[in-house]
Amino acid sequence: MTDVLAHIEAHLTAVEAAAKAATPGPWWASGVWYHSGTFPMENARNPWPAVGHGTTGADVVAHTARQDGADAAHIALNDPAAVLAWVAAIRAVVALHPMVTIWPTEERVCETCVAFADWPCPTIAAIATIWPADQEDA
Numbered sequence: 428m429t430d431v432l433a434h435i436e437a438h439l440t441a442v443e444a445a446a447k448a449a450t451p452g453p454w455w456a457s458g459v460w461y462h463s464g465t466f467p468m469e470n471a472r473n474p475w476p477a478v479g480h481g482t483t484g485a486d487v488v489a490h491t492a493r494q495d496g497a498d499a500a501h502i503a504l505n506d507p508a509a510v511l512a513w514v515a516a517i518r519a520v521v522a523l524h525p526m527v528t529i530w531p532t533e534e535r536v537c538e539t540c541v542a543f544a545d546w547p548c549p550t551i552a553a554i555a556t557i558w559p560a561d562q563e564d565a
């Protein structure tokens with residue numbers, strides 16, 4: 428990973444674009460007691476948990492195969508609004524840890540963590556682990 432900030436931003440941009448292109452939320456999940464809609468998908472015609480965004484069958488965005496609803500709950504909790512919020516939060520944390528170069532050694536350090544760490548600092552390095560270095564940048 429040659430440029431950790433480019434690596435992080437490339438993935439955030441891809442995740443953000445996918446969230447913006449997806450059906451707006453909030454999303455709800457059937458099969459578990461987490462939903463903001465009123466359309467029940469738990470019946471004989473639809474035995475599979477679903478994720479939706481409105482109150483009709485046409486508002487279903489996904490059906491999941493795991494009948495205990497865990498997958499549907501996970502998807503609903505990661506609706507576009509939630510994903511856009513965590514993308515913004517990660518960008519805010521990254522902005523709090525800018526890389527600076529120390530004169531005259533040209534050593535790269537985090538401006539916030541300068542007394543404690545080289546570049547990338549532990550915060551930026553931890554964020555970069557969300558997307559493994561061997562994954563292609565988006």
Ligand SMILES: [Zn+2]
Nearest residue numbers: 524537540548
């Ligand atoms: Zn830092």
